[in-house]
Structures are given as structure tokens and as C-alpha cells.
Amino acid sequence: MKKKHVILLTVFIVILVIVLAMTVISKKIESNLDQLVVATIPDIDLTKLDDGVYTGSYQVFPISVKVKVTLSNHTITEIVLVKHVNGQGKAAEVIIDKVVSAQSLDVDNIAGATYSSRVILKAIENALNATSD
Secondary structure (H helix, E strand, C coil): CCHHHHHHHHHHHHHHHHHHHHHHHHHHHHHHHHHHHHCCCCCCCHHHCCCEEEEEEEEECCEEEEEEEEEECCEEEEEEEEEEECCCCHHHHHHHHHHHHHCCCCCCCCCCCHHHHHHHHHHHHHHHCCCCC
């Protein structure tokens, strides 16, 4: 084989391996995000929680969220979004206002930002299931 053909064949094989690896990684990320969408987010009984600030986080690549939830008289008075690595899901941040208004995690996802909506809700759930700071 000529040297030129060997080089072209090598480049082709390298590109093929890269494309296959990217496909596998993409499928894994998609699978993780799809599992998040079907995961249940149970509502929390606020009457069983003490007043205080609760910190929680949740991450599903490529989305990562950290929140601080303030409770007073068994009511969510404030949720601070400490961190939200969101890709294209910044619109989901309004879900915090929905949770505070509803005093519940049983709120609709934000259209077009479903994954980030779910990660924020899971972070709030984790906060409320933790002990206060």
C-alpha cells in the first residue's frame, strides 16, 4: 500500500472511532435525562419540617443545581438558586416561583426546559429531605 493510502485509512479509522465514542456518550446522557423525566418527585409534608434554611443539590450531566430553601412556620418563604449549570435550561428558573406559590413540588415543568425544571425540583426535594443548616 502506498503511504498516502495508509495515512488516509488511519485518518478514516480515527474519525470513525471518535464518531462512535460521541454516539455512545450522547446516548448515555440522553438515557440519564430521560430517566429524570419519568422519575417521581414526591411532595414534601412541610408541617413535619422545622423552620430554617435547607440546602440541597442535584446533578444529571450536563445540568447541575444547588438551592437553599428557607422555611418559616411550615411555609416555604424563599428558594435561592445558588448554582444552575443549565445548558439551554435557564428558562426553568421560574419554577422556583411556582413552588413557592404552590407550597408544593407538584408543579408543571417549564416548557422547553423540562430537564432543568426536573433537576431544580429534585434539588429542592433533596434540600427538604435534609436537616436544616
